[in-house]
Amino acid sequence: MRILLPTIAAAAFAALSGTALAQTQADAYYPPEEMAAARAMLRHETGGARRAFFRTDRFEIRQQRDDEEVLLWDIDAWYGGAINRLWLKSEAEYSFDHDEFEELEVQALYSRAVSPFFDLQTGIRHDFEPDAGRTHAVLGLQGEAPYWFEIDAALFLSDAGELTGALETEYELRLTQRLILQPRAELTWSAEAIPELGVGSGFGTIETGLRLRYEIRRQFAPYAGVEWSRQLGDTGDFARAAGGRTDNTALVTGLRVWF
């Protein structure tokens, strides 16, 4: 909007002030409709092109201390231009022991660059697992905080009226030009207890991880690392009540790819 309004004003101004001739002077030498088409093409190519992106930020096998083996993915994809993009995000955990998805969610978001380093994102999230069928409205902020912390923060309002949130941050420490150590942390929060999901009110789970990747190419990097998680507060109580443990450690091996 900030750009659009002056743009309209400028067009009106141009038309009235005689500068309409400007930028269309070649119409006197070539068919105006061909010039118009060429102008539209040039403008589109010069800053207006759209593209598609896909990334597996994490795509890994986890050997957990509780002896479970899990496949995890955390995938982003977008399509769009410099400012407006359609984002798809998916996170899933698949248990080989139980042969089923323990968690599978997909988000579809409209994303708009609102500042040099941050995008405002809004859309929906659908959880296929656990408790199939929950759908959330999403409002998030994603970007690069000072000191190069990559941030993804979002609030979710489910169709059952539950308000939850997640904050994720990653950092990249360059050991060599291709060997990169990536600390990562994720914290979840819920405004209220959701017993059927084992979620207590307040902070729910904290996860921290350390991954070391080698960029064979910038776009293709195998990695290995560890991830430690702990269920906090009431969420921890739910876990204990269910006979489970509140903390877990996993060795991870995976592949980070983008194109």
Next chain:
Amino acid sequence: MTFQQGESGNSATCIVKGVKRVISRRLFMGTAAAFGGMTATNLLPAWAQSNGAANLGGLRPLDGQAFDLTVGRAQVLIDGRSGPAVTVNGQLPAPLLRWREGDDVILRVHNTLDEDTSIHWHGLLLPFEMDGVPGVTFPGIRPGETFEYRFPVRQAGTYWYHSHSGLQEQLGHYGPIVIEPAGTDPVAFDREYVIVLSDYTFEGPHRVFDRLMKSSDAYNFQQRTLGDFFGDAREQGLGSALRDRMAWGRMRMNPTDISDVTAATLDYLVNGHGPQDNWTGLFNPGERVRLRFINASAMTIFNVRFPDLPMTVIQADGLDVQPVEVGEFQFGPAETYDVIVEPHEDRAFTLMCESIDRSGFARATLAPRPGMTAPVPALRPRPTLTMRDMAMDHGAMGHGGMNHAASPAVDSHTMNHAAMGHGSAAQSATDHGAMDHGAMDHGAMGHGSTTHGAPAPETTGPQRHDHPAGPGVVGLAEAPVSRLHEPGAGLENTGHKVLVYTDLKALTPNPDTRRPGREIEVHLTSNMERYMWSFDGVRFSEVVDPIVFHEGERLRMTLVNDTMMPHPIHLHGMFFDVVTGADNDPHKPRKHTITVKPGEKLSLDITADAVGDWAFHCHLLYHMHAGMMQVVSVLPDTAPAARPDPYAGHHMAPSPAPEPMPHHSGHGDHH
């Protein structure tokens, strides 16, 4: 003078992946005279065996007044590796066109591609409808069609031509133009070579651009690592190294961001030859050899030197300058320099052309006899950006004791004010916040010109930024200065003389020495993280109005580089006079392209004598492609009375800052 013209042998065949295809022969010519009785075959590098002549000598010129140029696809061989190219007459670089000042030339361009093409005549003064920019000056040349360019040649010197369509120039669609003067050439020489420097990616330009848009540092393999941190900590102390990392991190900028595209994907070429191919030009010891350097690369600023042979610069961007002897020069894409070298010894000399980030190099040899080589110097360490490149630092003013590397960004505001000596005690206490330019009010500081060797355009306080900001604009130069007297990143302490713009003096007096009637300011803006590049914060795809000039007026265009990179800015259709010294200096160097350094503010005086629409853009082609482009529309002088008389005491650059522009694209309309 001998300009050797070689035999043509145009194609050879080779087997690539089992498919037999025609490989167009890049052009070289065989320098019959210099060859003497030698045979070429025993000199060939392996890759060229099937090609007939060796990679010796200059480019094969097409001479005359009427030319047929066929744009098509071909395979090229670079250091033995085959890749796809867009070529003119099957050659990379395209044929050397040799014209004479005063001739009328006709160029029939046949498009055999499956997409539109075009040829832009870079630096030439011609009717705008012949300038060859699709969407600005003509519709482009459709597949299968022929377009006839026809214009009088009104100038002499070294120029070049290239596609202005899509990413064809990156693929090889560029070639040199040499125009002989109608009168006597003021420069005497015995022999001449055209040296076309360029870059080529086997990965393909569309892929390169795509990767840059998704990860702007994808090609930077010279970033600072943990090891560098410990190294710095050992040298400067842990606190200092940490503060330096914090300062850059806070701004989310990268001091190793010297080139977006590097040797990680680029091969650097001399006349189409990689360093191993070693393009070689012959000379007889004692001859004056004229080298016509053209930077035809897509993304590479080159540092050019012969390690032990001084060069005398005699022409810049096609126009004669007063001779100046240098050991090295840095030039951006689209700039040209002609130099004279006089090798007296009977030995070979290496021409070393490093990329500005020192990730790779192009190399050639001047030698008395074919096959001779000289040592190739090692690449020097890559430079890093400094706070000065952000226009926040006045370290060069010599205010000792300040450790800029160790100063966090916000502190450097304080330093600016202190360094300028304006009641520093009172002002230095003010905390302006990292990017809060609009709010700053320091009254008239009048900094810039007096402290620096070269004059900065006069400013009356902190730099104004009357253009949209938003997601596409990260840094805003707060106290930009003229850097015309600086040699360019990494060439500060070479131990030899490096060309600077203030060395350039036009050989003949400038044709128009009127004072500019008005000034327009254009900011070079970017967000490297998002790979957004623009003028005044607006990508070309979003621009509504062009920049308007009025026929006959003399005006000043001031460029402010808010980004952390140098940008070779090119105006089509008109030379500009670079304000390197006094305003009334009648020998300002006249150029068609100028590389504006990070954090720099410089001024160009222009006579708007070419009616029409003209492209105006950064010649780093991916920057242009990402939006760093505008149209300059020179409107015909239909109502002269409506315009102020430039002589009538209407002084340019009204010193209390000019009115803010009404909107982002209205530059041309207030005067």
